Amino acid sequence: MNEHYRPTPGTLMEDLDTPCLVIDMDDLDNNMDVIADTYRDKRAKLRGHAKNHKTPAIAHRQIRRGGTIGGVCAAKVSEAEVMVHGGIQSVFITSEIVEHMKIDRLCALAGQAEILVACDQAANARDLSQVAQARGVEVGVVIELETGLRRCGVREIDQGVALAKEITSLPGLRFRGVMSHQTIPDMLDREDRAVEANRTIKGVIDLKDAIEGEGIAMDIVSTGETWSYDVAAEIPGVTEIQGGSYLMMETHYGYMTEFHYAAKILSTVISTPNPGLAIGDAGVRAVSSISGMPTVFDRPGVSVESLDSDHSVFKVESGATLKVGDQVLLIPAQQDAMVSRWDRFIGLRKGKVEVVWDIQARGCHN
Amino acid sequence: MERPIFQPVGTPVEQLDTPALVLDLDVMERNIHIFQGYFTDRAAKARPVVTSHLCPQIARRQLAVGGTNGGIAVTTLGEAEVFANAGFADILLANEVVTVSKIRRLCALAGQTSIGIAVDNPDNARQLSSGAVEMGVELRVLIEIEAGMGRCGISPGVKAIKLAQKVSALPGLKLEGIMGSVPGPKGDDDPSEHDAETRANLQIVLDTKESIEQSGVGVQVVSVGGTHCYAQAVQMPGVTEVRAGRYPLMDYRLKSFLPELKPAAKILASVISHPIEAMAVLDAGHKSTAPDQGRPVLEGLEGGSATRFSAEHGIVDLEGDAQKQLNAGDKAWLVPYELGASVNQYDYFRAAKNGKLEGFWPISARGRLA
Numbered sequence: 001m002n003e004h005y006r007p008t009p010g011t012l013m014e015d016l017d018t019p020c021l022v023i024d025m026d027d028l029d030n031n032m033d034v035i036a037d038t039y040r041d042k043r044a045k046l047r048g049h050a051k052n053h054k055t056p057a058i059a060h061r062q063i064r065r066g067g068t069i070g071g072v073c074a075a076k077v078s079e080a081e082v083m084v085h086g087g088i089q090s091v092f093i094t095s096e097i098v099e100h101m102k103i104d105r106l107c108a109l110a111g112q113a114e115i116l117v118a119c120d121q122a123a124n125a126r127d128l129s130q131v132a133q134a135r136g137v138e139v140g141v142v143i144e145l146e147t148g149l150r151r152c153g154v155r156e157i158d159q160g161v162a163l164a165k166e167i168t169s170l171p172g173l174r175f176r177g178v179m180s181h182q183t184i185p186d187m188l189d190r191e192d193r194a195v196e197a198n199r200t201i202k203g204v205i206d207l208k209d210a211i212e213g214e215g216i217a218m219d220i221v222s223t224g225e226t227w228s229y230d231v232a233a234e235i236p237g238v239t240e241i242q243g244g245s246y247l248m249m250e251t252h253y254g255y256m257t258e259f260h261y262a263a264k265i266l267s268t269v270i271s272t273p274n275p276g277l278a279i280g281d282a283g284v285r286a287v288s289s290i291s292g293m294p295t296v297f298d299r300p301g302v303s304v305e306s307l308d309s310d311h312s313v314f315k316v317e318s319g320a321t322l323k324v325g326d327q328v329l330l331i332p333a334q335q336d337a338m339v340s341r342w343d344r345f346i347g348l349r350k351g352k353v354e355v356v357w358d359i360q361a362r363g364c365h366n
Numbered sequence: 367m368e369r370p371i372f373q374p375v376g377t378p379v380e381q382l383d384t385p386a387l388v389l390d391l392d393v394m395e396r397n398i399h400i401f402q403g404y405f406t407d408r409a410a411k412a413r414p415v416v417t418s419h420l421c422p423q424i425a426r427r428q429l430a431v432g433g434t435n436g437g438i439a440v441t442t443l444g445e446a447e448v449f450a451n452a453g454f455a456d457i458l459l460a461n462e463v464v465t466v467s468k469i470r471r472l473c474a475l476a477g478q479t480s481i482g483i484a485v486d487n488p489d490n491a492r493q494l495s496s497g498a499v500e501m502g503v504e505l506r507v508l509i510e511i512e513a514g515m516g517r518c519g520i521s522p523g524v525k526a527i528k529l530a531q532k533v534s535a536l537p538g539l540k541l542e543g544i545m546g547s548v549p550g551p552k553g554d555d556d557p558s559e560h561d562a563e564t565r566a567n568l569q570i571v572l573d574t575k576e577s578i579e580q581s582g583v584g585v586q587v588v589s590v591g592g593t594h595c596y597a598q599a600v601q602m603p604g605v606t607e608v609r610a611g612r613y614p615l616m617d618y619r620l621k622s623f624l625p626e627l628k629p630a631a632k633i634l635a636s637v638i639s640h641p642i643e644a645m646a647v648l649d650a651g652h653k654s655t656a657p658d659q660g661r662p663v664l665e666g667l668e669g670g671s672a673t674r675f676s677a678e679h680g681i682v683d684l685e686g687d688a689q690k691q692l693n694a695g696d697k698a699w700l701v702p703y704e705l706g707a708s709v710n711q712y713d714y715f716r717a718a719k720n721g722k723l724e725g726f727w728p729i730s731a732r733g734r735l736a
Contacts, residue, residue, distance in 0.1 A: 005444075005736060017467055017736040051677065075678040076649075078369040095649070095678060096638040098694045101371060101383050120639055121694060151679050152639040152647050270462040271486050271518040279518050281442075281461075285710045286735050289658045309659075309706050310417070310441045310461070310735070311517050324464050324487060336677055340653040341710065343367070343733050362733075363368040363713050365385045365654035 007346060011353040014327060018268040019282035021342040022329075023248070025349040027260035028058075029065075031247050034258050035229070036066035039241075044233040047092060047222065049244030051075040052336045054361035055345065056086020058247065063088075071114065073222075073242050077102050078364035084113045086360065092116040092142065092222065094179065094242065096152050098124050100131075102366070107131045107139060116140035116176055116220070120153050122166045125173065132172030140176040141167050142220055143211075147180040147203045157203075157210050164211045164218075177220030178211070180204035181242070184227055188255045194231040197224070205237045226253055248335040251295050263339065264297055265330040266346075267312065269322050278302075278322040280312035287312075287330050288337035297329035304330065368713040370726065377723040380697050382716055384636040385650040387708070389715040391724060393630035394614050395427065400626055401596070401613040402433030408600045411435035413458065415592060415611030417445060418706045419631075420731035421715060422452035424614060437482075439591070439609045443468055443475075444734025450479045452730065458482035458508070460545060460591070460609060462518055464490050466497075468736075473501040482506035484545060486520045491533050498538025506542045507533050508589055511574050513546035514567040522574040530578045530585075543587030543606070544578065546571035550594040551623050560623075564598045572604045594623055617705035618663050631715065633662060633700040633708065635680060637692045646692035648672075648680035650700060655680065656711050660703030667691060672700060 007016055016022075039045050048062050050072040059072050071090025074080040080091040090113060097106050097117055109115050110132065119125050119141050132139045143160050146153030154160045160178065167175045182200035187193045201223050208221050224232030224241035232241055245253055248263035267282035284307050287294045293304045294312075301320025305313045312330070316322050332338040343362055347355035371383040379388050405412050414428040416438050425438055437456030440446045446459050461484055463472050475481055476498065485491050485507050498505050509530050512519030520526050526544070534541040548567035551560045568590055575585045590599050591609030599605045612620055615631040635650035652675040655662045662680075664672040669688030674681040680700070682692060692698060702708035715727040 015467065017465070019735050081369060098638050099636055120641060124694060146641065151676065151681065152641060155641060268465055270464050273486065273512055273519060273521070284658045284707055290652050308517065313517065324490065337652060363711065365368065365650070366370065366383050
């Protein structure tokens with residue numbers, strides 16, 4: 001873990017040692033304000049996903065700026081622990097937690113804050129119930145419905161109804177509602193996205209209706225992500241949206257121009273062996289290439305040709321120049337793969353360090 | 367930082383909390399002996415590249431076995447600092463360091479331990495020289511030669527000769543020799559074609575040594591890398607060291623090229639859902655495996671293969687009898703495709719012997735990219 005490098009506020013961007021993970025604070029605040037404005041008068045609110053930033057300070061900042069339910073989502077029990085220790089009072093773990101060691105940990109955490117967890121199988125609900133009851137805590141349970149990601153989740157409405165009945169009968173558990181995830185190809189047009197959101201989210205609304213038809217009450221319908229953050233909030237019945245990528249942004253969501261590219265890797269050119277070619281000090285370990293090459297920010301004529309583990313190879317078109325020592329900012333294709341490789345964010349405003357945030361849940365895989 | 371459950375020594379590995387990066391110490395020890403054994407009675411020695419594991423405890427095991435020249439190589443200045451603090455006395459930073467701030471850090475480190483550095487341009491050589499003089503230290507310099515990687519490195523020939531002459535004349539710098547990295551195999555490369563290509567690339571480095579020496583500048587060190595080129599390199603007179611990182615822990619990428627070495631570090635994952643017969647979902651996604659350069663491979667289950675990794679989930683497709691396996695709570699083993707990338711996502715190796723936990727070994731240089 002990199003305890004070594006923590007620049008003092010006021011340090012200029014050009015004096016930072018690279019590679020490092022920087023956030024433009026104006027862009028971050030813009031992205032938070034889009035959320036605050038979008039949900040101000042809506043019944044549905046954002047429950048921001050902490051897996052994207054892994055940093056309690058950032059979760060608190062969005063909660064204060066508005067538009068949220070006042071809590072966060074987390075992908076893992078250890079990530080939820082970091083959020084609770086960081087002062088977040090309600091955490092929804094959006095993955096199934098099935099192993100006994102993890103269930104013990106989850107139930108211990110439920111003694112500290114409101115904990116909700118996704119569930120797609122009755123045996124898991126029974127395990128959760130047993131431990132929650134023994135510890136004298138209450139765990140909120142949300143049934144996950146599969147709606148296109150081909151991952152976890154019940155496949156049929158009937159399966160979901162049966163599971164809801166089981167959960168309501170189990171001590172130590174409180175049935176809270178239903179959730180679903182979905183993804184779509186890039187859609188520039190908001191109306192198209194609204195149609196697609198209605199189509200993909202219909203399943204979880206049907207499940208809600210079917211469960212309520214059995215006389216079982218719920219208070220959460222959690223769905224949506226960055227691509228549907230605005231349109232999903234208009235679907236009747238939806239109570240929470242699970243967005244996360246909107247904060248830091250990535251080229252994958254580049255068509256959503258209301259959000260700005262806030263998080264980038266600051267890198268330095270270390271060699272210019274031939275005309276048209278420059279080598280940077282940020283590679284796969286710094287920026288990730290999992291969803292494609294990063295994009296060079298604000299340097300016309302320069303692009304990333306390839307990434308090695310610790311080097312980037314830049315193509316420099318004629319007319320553009322890149323010298324040894326020049327800094328290059330890289331925008332990720334997928335931001336949470338990038339963030340999960342770093343121990344801290346360096347927040348910059350107008351090119352100067354304003355804040356340094358530890359990414360406290362980096363490495364929380366379990 | 368990882369928040370592992372520090373289970374007691376002796377815990378069977380399959381009972382470890384997951385995802386976990388598990389290191390089989392016996393397999394590692396065997397790999398080290400086999401690979402470093404190739405350098406016994408050879409002029410060339412191994413210089414372990416610790417970037418592949420970032421773990422001082424593993425590097426110490428490597429240096430404790432014969433076949434090395436007693437030094438290590440790193441890729442970033444941050445890694446050099448960690449290993450210097452862990453007591454390593456000869457560190458080659460096989461990369462260019464160009465900014466004022468980092469040159470200062472590098473020279474400060476050279477006051478603490480013996481530091482070698484790669485150089486591929488004359489301006490940088492001058493900056494390193496003034497930094498070293500200012501701080502009263504000496505930096506060992508290897509001229510980096512471009513030898514097929516298309517990355518850093520000065521072109522072989524006149525430019526390289528001039529740079530060598532320049533460096534040998536600069537105060538604070540000690541020109542030790544030259545280095546080059548040659549491209550490794552890709553999965554579909556033909557081994558004999560790759561062999562010929564590797565020899566040709568290594569010859570570029572050796573020819574450059576000769577021409578620099580003819581110009582009257584001595585070249586004591588000819589350093590080439592990485593693991594994959596050892597077989598050619600040890601046979602080519604003039605090569606003095608082979609920088610190699612992947613061999614102690616191995617990975618899937620080099621498996622067919624070095625079949626005598628076995629993967630020693632694997633990711634243990636748990637099944638969290640088996641929603642349909644043909645599929646199980648693991649708790650290890652791309653954040654805990656880093657499949658950027660290739661997907662990890664599911665081990666030990668015929669009919670099962672890891673086919674997709676989203677951020678937090680790994681998907682295993684199941685055929686035939688395998689559909690009855692991998693139920694919620696069951697464990698699965700994944701062999702990393704690109705070791706360094708996977709290691710970079712963890713703070714500890716769960717070191718194990720005979721299937722039982724030996725301890726948590728810190729991956730001390732993780733994240734030290736700057």
